[in-house]
Amino acid sequence: MSDNKNENDTSTDMEEMGIPAPEGAADIIDTEYEIGQDNIDGQLGPFGFDIHNPVFLISGLCIVAFVFYTLALPEQAGSAFSWLFSTVTEGFDWFFIGAGNLFVLFCLLLIVTPLGSVRLGGADATPDYTYLGWFAMLFAAGMGIGLMFYGVSEPMSHFSSSMGGVSMGENGMRSDWAPLGGAEGDSDAATRLGMAATIFHWGLHPWAIYAVVALALALFSYNKGLPLTIRSAFYPILGDRVWGWWGHIIDTLAVFATLFGLATSLGFGATQANAGLNELFGIPINDTVEVLLISGITAVALVSVLRGLDGGVKILSEINMGLAFLLLLFVLIAGPTIAILTGFLDYLVAYIEYLPALSNPVGREDVNFMQGWTSFYWAWWISWSPFVGMFIARVSRGRSVREFIICVLLIPSLVCVLWMSVFGGVAIEQVVREGYTAAQDADLPIQLFKMLDNLPLAGITSLIGIVLVIVFFVTSSDSGSLVIDTITAGGKVDAPVPQRVFWCLFEGAVAIVLLLSAGGLSSLQSMVISTGLPFTIVLLLMCWAIWRGLAAERREL
Amino acid sequence: MYSKIMVPVDLTHADRLTKSLEVAAKLAQTFGAEIVYVGVTSALPGSIAHTPDEYRGKLEAFAKEQGEANGLTASGHMMVGHDVAVEIDHELIKAVDETGADLVVMASHIPNITDYVWPSNGGRVAGHAKCSVMIVRS
Known part of the structure; x- marks a missing residue:
């Protein structure tokens, strides 16, 4: 390791001589590498480009090869994907869950140790964005479409499976999907267990995964x-x-993970927007509509890409946060307000109560839940982490590590708990108290709209729901293009804009192809899982690198 | 006629700027104007510099060298953007106000088909800056 102490205490004299000084104390790594030294810089027709050799070519070609494979041999590809999915989620469930726990502990540790006082961007750096703009972007990038897709359906699924209780399959393994031991016939216990399981999947763990990647990137850049x-x-x-x-x-791994993670989300978004449009306007649910949706939304994302970080993603994220907040407030007021608010606290307690059992990586009996839900989620979050992490890093300059972890880990987790408590809570209340089971019986993408149906002003709120899905879709596609472009340009953030346009179109194309392929969304999910596995190892090593990097930084203070 | 000439520079491709630098220097000598070289960077490490401060140092060194070579008063002015590839025009237009320049001399490529979708930086600056803008074709 060739750390070089930067002579920042004499910075005023040095600056006059044209020698750099970071903003306050920082521990610059001295390396021979020059950013962009491996890049190919040129002109293709009227378009300029500046790409990293060979990362751009390898990742681009592999993805094209992959897309052709799924198109040319759909059946073989379909079965290969389902084999991959089950092998990874069943064989490595303990690994995903164990690693997830480590990430949470690591982040919590950083808050309490003195390392938390290190500031990203040098000791005297000031934040680039206000809290509001920053939070809006954290959310839009981090969960967006997922919150819309699973906000009602996940609590509902866990509630229903818990009510069903435990059942044994022929092979002596559990054939039910209930978390832990379920809660057969006991609707209160099933609600608490279902909400705890949902919060477990959307609370601390995913945000800890994002925080690790984001912190590593921000620190080292x-x-x-x-x-x-x-x-x-x-x-x-x-x-x-x-x-x-x-x-x-x-x-290259990071590019794969980002692209397939993004394509999965785009797939979810398209199916849900289609379901919502069908519900509202009777537009048919089929491949054509979904392809049109992905194309149309990619076109909107292009405009946002061309407007850049501040003019595009940031504005859209703020609009979306406002809309999401309004929808949340509406459901809260229109639904059983008191019940939801007491529920919020109750579910939070339930989460803490069930957390040790839910996060236990070995010796579990609820294999279906653990592999089909938890393990899939962890792989999904991990494959999203280079994308969300890099985006978070990009907008987090000037925050201290402690502030960063609290704002990236704890606050979003709490907001997710609130979101799930409101949307899931209302949906479950509808089943338990009113006997309204339309949401429970519906397919996953449509459950949100069925729940809204039973509240007043369903037409307006459903429309807001669809708009939210679409705008989240746009922000994901936009920030994803920004991230993939940066990685494939060797870390250059000022590469020519046509490159971003290329990746934006490419993401849309991959999402369409995989959505149309034999396995549909499940082939996307398998790809996510399989890129998530090697990336988990990458993340574990990252924790250690962060620790060493922060320790070196602290010696400078 | 002009007292302060602003010259946007891309330190990564300084070799491509020879012509506009020459034109600006000649104009400054003729009018007895001073030159301010404006560079736009992001807070993230790039191929030129790892930090904005390092960038400022290099920009000032560049200005000093140019000033001495042409016998002019020259300075550097750095702009830091979040997303430079997209916001550069905006930053340059802001720099016109910040530096108080009354003439901008900047290089631009010969327009091609893409200029219908993406106008060149020079085109945007000329379209929005309050002072005179001279585009030097490469």
Whole structure:
């Protein structure tokens, strides 16, 4: 390791001589590598480009090859995907769940240790964005479509399966999908268990995964002066080798994970928007409509891409946060308000109560729940983490590590608890108290709209629901293009804009192809899971790199 | 006629700017104007500099070198943007106000088909800056 102490205490004299000084104390890593040294910079027709060789080519070609494979041999591909899905979720469930727990503990540890006082961007850096703009972007990138898709359906699924209780299959394994031991016939206990399980999947764990990646990227770029790309976080481990093949592999993996993670979300978004449009306007649910939706929304995302970070994603994220808040408030007031508010606290307590059992990685009996839900989620969050992490890093300069973790881990978790308590709580109340089972009986994408149906002004709220799905879709596609472009440009954030346009279109194309392929959404999910697995190892190593990086930073203070 | 000439520079491709730099220097000598070289960077590490401060240092060194070579009063002015690839025009237009320049001299490529979708930076600046703008074709 070739850390070089920067002479920042003499910065005023040095600056006159044209020698750089970071903003206050920081521990710049001295490396021979120059950002962009491996890039190919040129002109293709009228379009300029500046891409990293070979990360751009390898990831681009592999994705194209993959898309052709699913188109050319749909059946073989379909069965290969389902094999991959079950192998990874069943064989490595303990690994995903165990790693997830480690990430949460690691983040909590950072809050309480003195390392939390290190500031991203140097000791005197000031935040780039206000709290409001920052939170809006955290949410839109982090969960967006997922919250819309699963807000009603997940609590409902867990509630229903818990009510059903435990049943044994022929092979002696549990064939039910209930979390833990279920709560047969006891609707109160089933509600609490269902909400606890949902909050478990949307609370601390996913945000800890994002926080680890985001922190690693922010620390190694803003404080250490390395390029904004995943490989930089491995400098303390691999040294100058990160600029070679080790780094290429890490970055290529990150591109895969981001692209397939994004395509899955876009798939969810398209099916849900289609379901909502069908519910509201009677537009048929079929592939054509979904393809049109993905194309149309990608076109809107293009406009946002061309407007950049502040003019595009930030504005859309703020609009979306406002709309989401209004919808939340409406459901809260129109639904059984008191019951939901007491429910919120009750569910939070239930979450803490069930957390040890739910997060236990080994010796579980509720295999279906653990593998089909938890393990899938963890893989999904992990495959999203390079994308969300890099985006969070990009907008978090100037925050201290402690502030960063509290704002990325605790506050979003609480908001997710609130969201799930309101949407899931109302839906379950409808079943238990009113005997309204339309949401419970509906398909996953439509459950949100069925729940809204039973409240006043259903036409307006459903429309807001669809708009939210679509705008979240746009922000994901936009910020995703920004991230993939940065990784494939070797960490350059100012590469020519046509490249972003390319990735934005490419994401839409991959989402369409995979949605149309034999397995549909499940083939997307399998790809997410399989890129999530190697990336879990990447994340575990990252924790160690962060620790070393922060310790070095602290010695500078 | 003009007292302060603003010249946007891309330090990554300084070699492509020879012509506009020459034109600006000649104009400054003719009018007895001073030159301010404006560079736009992001807070993230880039190929030129790892931090905005390092960038400022390089920009000032560039200005000093240009000023000495042409016998002019020259300075550097740095703009920091969040998303430089997209916001550069906006930052440059802001820089016109910040520096108080009354003439902008900047390089631009020969327009092609993409300019219908993405106007060149020079085109945008000329369209929105309050002072005179001279576009030097490369």
